[in-house]
Amino acid sequence: MAFKSSYLQRVYDGLAERNAEQKEFLQAAYEVLESLEPVVEQNPKLEEEGIIERIVEPERIIMFRVSWVDDAGKVQVNRGYRVQFNSAIGPYKGGLRLHPSVNLSVIKFLGFEQIFKNSLTGLPIGGGKGGSDFDPKGKSDREIMRFCQSFMTELSKHIGADTDVPAGDIGVGGREIGYLYGQYKRLRNEFTGVLTGKGLSYGGSLARTEATGYGLCYYTEEMLSCMKNDSFKGKTVVISGSGNVAIYATEKATQLGGKVVALSDSNGYIHDPNGVNLDVVKQIKEVERGRIKEYVDRVPGSTYTEGCRGIWSIKCDIALPCATQNELDEESAKTLIANGVMAVAEGANMPSTPEAVAAFQNAGILFAPAKASNAGGVATSALEMSQNSERLHWTFEEVDGKLQTIMKNIFHACDDAAKKYGHEGNLVVGANIAGFEKVADAMLAQGVAY
Numbered sequence: 105m106a107f108k109s110s111y112l113q114r115v116y117d118g119l120a121e122r123n124a125e126q127k128e129f130l131q132a133a134y135e136v137l138e139s140l141e142p143v144v145e146q147n148p149k150l151e152e153e154g155i156i157e158r159i160v161e162p163e164r165i166i167m168f169r170v171s172w173v174d175d176a177g178k179v180q181v182n183r184g185y186r187v188q189f190n191s192a193i194g195p196y197k198g199g200l201r202l203h204p205s206v207n208l209s210v211i212k213f214l215g216f217e218q219i220f221k222n223s224l225t226g227l228p229i230g231g232g233k234g235g236s237d238f239d240p241k242g243k244s245d246r247e248i249m250r251f252c253q254s255f256m257t258e259l260s261k262h263i264g265a266d267t268d269v270p271a272g273d274i275g276v277g278g279r280e281i282g283y284l285y286g287q288y289k290r291l292r293n294e295f296t297g298v299l300t301g302k303g304l305s306y307g308g309s310l311a312r313t314e315a316t317g318y319g320l321c322y323y324t325e326e327m328l329s330c331m332k333n334d335s336f337k338g339k340t341v342v343i344s345g346s347g348n349v350a351i352y353a354t355e356k357a358t359q360l361g362g363k364v365v366a367l368s369d370s371n372g373y374i375h376d377p378n379g380v381n382l383d384v385v386k387q388i389k390e391v392e393r394g395r396i397k398e399y400v401d402r403v404p405g406s407t408y409t410e411g412c413r414g415i416w417s418i419k420c421d422i423a424l425p426c427a428t429q430n431e432l433d434e435e436s437a438k439t440l441i442a443n444g445v446m447a448v449a450e451g452a453n454m455p456s457t458p459e460a461v462a463a464f465q466n467a468g469i470l471f472a473p474a475k476a477s478n479a480g481g482v483a484t485s486a487l488e489m490s491q492n493s494e495r496l497h498w499t500f501e502e503v504d505g506k507l508q509t510i511m512k513n514i515f516h517a518c519d520d521a522a523k524k525y526g527h528e529g530n531l532v533v534g535a536n537i538a539g540f541e542k543v544a545d546a547m548l549a550q551g552v553a554y
């Protein structure tokens with residue numbers, strides 16, 4: 105791993121030494137720092153003011169015990185996290201993830217990515233992320249509630265509508281946000297916009313549920329249109345995952361004229377050559393909280409295969425990885441390329457390994473990086489914060505219209521930054537630079553406070 109800039113090399117080496125075990129975080133940091141070579145070269149002030157070493161270090165990390173009682177009356181203990189990474193341009197903002205794979209490295213990588221993503225939205229939100237190694241799978245509603253109440257009892261001391269505003273992520277949807285919000289209100293006696301992704305009856309925004317998946321498709325449509333004079337129309341689409349992002353990416357890709365033929369979960373994937381029936385998927389995943397393999401019992405002509413990576417062997421024009429980090433490796437990328445994929449856009453955070461990204465870029469495949477293409481969720485969360493502040497409720501069309509404009513603007517910000525720094529067509533570099541510039545400007549203006 106070698107940087108051209110000795111400054112970047114020094115910062116990265118120090119980071120790698122101090123966080124040797126945090127491989128996801130180092131992967132995310134390396135990718136961003138690599139993109140910043142031309143910016144650092146042209147702006148000596150960044151080194152003079154220590155901007156890079158400051159931006160890779162979280163402003164604050166909170167780690168805490170979460171004890172709760174299961175349905176059998178047994179005490180369970182999980183670990184909770186909130187990483188408040190950067191508040192240069194606004195209050196910390198980023199989701200909460202509940203998944204057994206959660207550790208400090210995962211939360212730091214997500215929080216770090218969130219800084220640049222939130223900056224790209226053009227809205228005043230800083231970067232943060234949190235979660236727990238609690239596994240919601242197989243837990244009763246009551247167990248989920250008791251966990252959320254215990255988690256919020258500690259978290260409530262560190263967040264606030266103008267300080268840090270968490271939202272959902274893997275394992276945290278409307279049900280969990282409801283329990284978390286109820287506990288915050290009970291502890292603080294405040295009805296305030298401290299969380300986003302809330303239910304519509306208590307301050308949530310229309311279109312927030314759909315926003316990440318819809319936004320991903322708006323970004324992809326703009327990328328296809330501007331870079332290939334093409335669109336979703338008539339394209340075969342493969343989407344991994346079958347959670348919030350995957351479901352609403354399927355809905356919008358279909359509305360835009362694409363045919364989604366596959367979805368997955370962590371056990372396996374379904375293939376439906378006739379185009380996925382989304383009503384059936386929503387019933388299984390959103391209502392029954394079941395597994396994706398149940399789809400084949402209800403839809404004739406579809407098949408189920410164990411193992412989630414095989415999904416990338418299905419021939420498609422557009423691939424949208426929407427499950428989790430590092431789910432698409434070099435081998436899968438090469439299979440997609442051999443099968444004629446024309447565009448890959450990330451719905452999940454960092455779903456493609458660095459080797460997969462390089463394979464797509466070397467093959468001239470359009471590639472949209474997560475921090476740009478999945479920013480629609482957090483952007484709409486910021487719109488929810490605005491509505492909460494003015495105590496108003498916008499229509500679905502109003503929010504969706506703003507989301508479309510934001511996603512188009514993000515695409516052009518990435519495209520323009522890539523051109524400006526001599527990397528035309530490279531949206532990874534463009535997203536990192538465009539996201540970084542605003543945060544760095546704000547940090548420079550605010551002095552060495554952190």
Ligand code: NDP
Pocket residue numbers: 203205272273274275276316345346347348349350368369370371412426427428429431451452453478479481482
């Ligand atoms: P959900 O919990 O709703 O769904 C997650 C989906 O991914 C499920 O199908 C799940 O399968 C699958 N999955 C999770 N972990 C793994 C794993 N280790 N291996 C294989 N599959 C896995 O989460 P979301 O849809 O909200 O999030 C998906 C991705 O999108 C994440 O990377 C998240 O950070 C990102 N994202 C989400 C946003 C949002 O607004 N929700 C905003 C921006 C990004 P299973 O049920 O088997 O676990």
